[in-house]
Amino acid sequence: MxxxxxxxxxxxxxxxxxxxxxxxxxxxxxxxxxxxxxxxxxxxxxxxxxxxxxxxxxxxxxxxxxxxxxxxxxxxxxxxPLNFRNYMETVPTEDDFTTSAAEIKRVTDARIDGFAGKRRAALLRELARPMLAxxxxxxxxxxxxxxxxxxxxxxxxxxxxxxxxxxxxxxxxxxxxxxxxxxxxxxxxxxxxxxxxxxxxxxxxxxxxxxxxxxxxxxxxxxxxxxxxxxxxxxxxxxxxxxxxxxxxxxxxxxxxxxxxxxxxxxxxxxxxxxxxxxxxxxxxxxxxxxxxxxxxxxxxxxxxxxxxxxxxxxxxxxxxxxxxxxxxxxxxxxxxxxxxxxxxxxxxxxxxxxxxxxxxxxxxxxxxxxxxxxxxxxxxxxxxxxxxxxxRNGGKTAPTRENFVARLGSEGFEHAIALHRQFAAQGAGFTLGANEIHGWGSALAARERYAQAREIFRLGTHLYPDEPFLHQGLAEMQAESGQTADALRSYRRVLELAPQHAAAAAFVQAHASIPP
Missing domain, CATH: 3.40.50.1820 (Alpha/Beta hydrolase fold, catalytic domain)
Incomplete structure (x- = not known):
């Protein structure tokens, strides 16, 4: 007993x-x-x-x-294995790698000293317990x-x-x-x-x-x-x-x-x-x-x-x-x-x-x-x-980000830029492309001699910002580069409507005056 x-x-x-x-x-x-x-x-x-x-x-x-x-x-x-005290001893050196071993011990002991009685005894047991690492x-x-x-x-x-x-x-x-x-x-x-x-x-x-x-x-x-x-x-x-x-x-x-x-x-x-x-x-x-x-x-x-x-x-x-x-x-x-x-x-x-x-x-x-x-x-x-x-669960929906927008154009074709933009914008997530952003994108494609793709990006730009002459100019240049002379002429005429003193647009229109409107 x-x-x-x-x-x-x-x-x-x-x-x-x-x-x-x-x-x-x-x-x-x-x-x-x-x-x-x-x-x-x-x-x-x-x-x-x-x-x-x-x-x-x-x-x-x-x-x-x-x-x-x-x-x-x-x-x-x-x-x-380490014990839990070993982990606590990593704290004093977090922003000062020169902290001495004696200072590490002093700081760690001071944290433990804040406990008393039964809880202190339990904490000391915790500190001594082995971990996995x-x-x-x-x-x-x-x-x-x-x-x-x-x-x-x-x-x-x-x-x-x-x-x-x-x-x-x-x-x-x-x-x-x-x-x-x-x-x-x-x-x-x-x-x-x-x-x-x-x-x-x-x-x-x-x-x-x-x-x-x-x-x-x-x-x-x-x-x-x-x-x-x-x-x-x-x-x-x-x-x-x-x-x-x-x-x-x-x-x-x-x-x-x-x-x-x-x-x-x-x-x-x-x-x-x-x-x-x-x-x-x-x-x-x-x-x-x-x-x-x-x-x-x-x-x-x-x-x-x-x-x-x-x-x-x-x-x-x-x-x-x-x-x-x-x-x-x-x-x-x-x-x-x-x-x-x-x-x-x-x-x-x-x-x-x-x-x-x-x-x-x-x-x-x-x-x-x-x-x-x-x-x-x-x-x-x-x-x-x-x-x-x-x-x-998401259900497979695509987030309306520029990265996903470009990826879709790459797989489905840049000629769908306006329709895809309409889809992305309809999701109500604030999906926007600024006029300068579009111009930079189109110009970067043009620099790589990807004129057809650049043309469609500038076309998107003129759709979103119909009163920006520099986007119509970009579209006209890419239409000309891709062999669409009549379309380029119409675009340059639109440039002149928006900016009557535009020299490049005036020169192109004069040079192609024989093409009917």
Whole structure:
């Protein structure tokens, strides 16, 4: 009986300890995981100003933007894995590569010292727990898609190390850098700060090209919170990005950067982000809560993404910070509302599973993963009352962008330019081609001696801008070059109607006066 009681008390203690620790339950893949820490400067961007903005004294040392990249990759199995403290020790060097080992230890210890009692003991156990990654492990052979992870506002690259390790174990090369402002370690809540993180994403994609086994023809971006907005801007700029995962991303709540208003990044339109997207978020506020907060709900970028496959996966137990495994690991007591740390950890693990399966579906072309994304949560074996899904399939529609417009002309013929333009413009997405843009396009084709194609582009220009003489002149020149002399004469006469002093038009009309109108 005494032995039974001791065993029972031990089990109770172990259960209590386990409930106070993070458990990432999504199983890893077949690969081991390696981690490299890369410290480089982006010399195309200035980071430090000439003087210290606190003291006014001259700044010493390197002024270019520091980029400390954590790189997870599929690796051979074996070796001593990192623990979670090792990840925390990457934080002090994110914007200062000269930080000493003693300073790294001091800063890390100071973060731990903020906890006390039972929570401190649990945190110390967390820090000692082994992770999947082995530092500088031998890379696995093969070619693997690239995932760029964008952390939340001012957060560190290691904030979702469990997810990054998981993806690497399933055959992805994953890169992450801290969320930093344009000129400060702290992110700034403005477009300049946001675009600094966007530029870091571009830098990481470029760096991935130097990595063995990294297939930069297949790139996805994953981001949490602010990073889940930065990766949308990155995708609007860079068509190398084939899919987006937004973990409760600010693309939902911080609409002013993407709504086309005066503060928005004008290049961010749903047509330019016409790629598959997974938004994994917390339960959204009710309409009553939004009304009390006087939130304007008339615009949603997610609703406007009608040229994309969009999956909205709602994790009912989770709050915003629960999408960061660092936050779940170190969160203080009472920070999980009506749920336990174990319950949140389970939901967090399922959120990671959805991210993995989405990437498998759209980056690797895995049919079973696509079926998973289109299944109900119950069919996927998710616990009851945890997940809601909203699946919005594109149906094969083509986004009205200039790139798609040119591609259609290339395949169907430039003589269809006016009709195709009418189709694209009818989609109501603000598809426009300016007069100067059309003239430059036609002139570029003419320089390549593609006179027939240039003629049709200038014809489109005169259709859209019938009172612009320089477009009629371009059309006339290309009609003449392609042997349509009578048509060229009519076009030059139109030039003279709009610009009576036009010397070239007058000369052509005089030289061909014998041709009847």
């Amino acid at each position: 005494k032995q039974f009681l001791i065993a029972f008390l031990y089990c109770l203690a172990a259960a209590a300890q386990a409930a106070d620790e993070f458990s990432f339950s999504t199983p890893p893949g077949r690969h081991g995981v390696g981690l490299r820490i890369v410290q480089q400067y982006d010399h195309t961007r200035q980071y430090k100003p000439r003087v210290d903005m606190r003291t006014g004294e001259p700044v010493s040392g390197e002024r270019a933007r520091p980029v400390q990249a954590l790189v997870w990759y599929p690796a051979a199995r074996g070796g001593t 082995v530092r500088d492990a031998r890379p696995a052979s093969g070619s693997f898609p690239v995932v760029i992870y964008a952390p939340g506002f001012s957060a560190s690259a290691m904030e979702n190390s469990d997810l990054c390790e998981l993806l690497a174990s399933h055959g992805y090369v994953v890169l992450a850098a801290a969320s930093m402002g344009a000129h400060t370690r702290s992110m700034t809540d403005d477009l300049e700060g946001l675009e600094a993180q966007v530029a870091d994403i571009a830098w990481l994609i470029g760096h991935a090209r130097t990595l063995p086994g990294a297939d930069t023809n297949q790139v996805a971006v994953v981001g949490f919170s602010w990073g889940g907005l930065a990766n949308v801007l990155a995708a609007a700029r860079d068509d190398r990005i084939k899919a987006i995962v937004s973990l409760d991303g600010s693309v939902r709540g911080t609409r002013e950067w993407v709504d086309g208003g005066k503060d928005a990044a004008k290049y961010v339109t749903p047509a330019r982000v016409a790629i598959p997207m997974l938004f994994v978020g917390r339960r959204p506020p009710t309409i009553e809560e939004l009304n009390r907060a006087e939130v304007d709900t008339r615009f949603s970028f997610l609703n406007e993404m009608r040229w994309s496959d969009v999956y909205i996966t709602t994790m009912l137990p989770m709050k915003h910070m629960d999408f960061s495994s660092y936050s779940v690991r170190v969160g203080r007591e009472g920070s999980f509302g009506d749920y336990t740390r174990a319950g949140i950890a389970l939901a967090h693990s399922w959120a990671a599973r959805y991210a993995l399966r989405f990437l498998d579906a759209y980056i690797k072309g895995d049919a079973s993963a696509l079926a998973f994304m289109n299944n109900t949560p119950a069919a996927n074996g998710a616990p009851p009352h945890m997940i809601l899904t909203d699946v919005r």
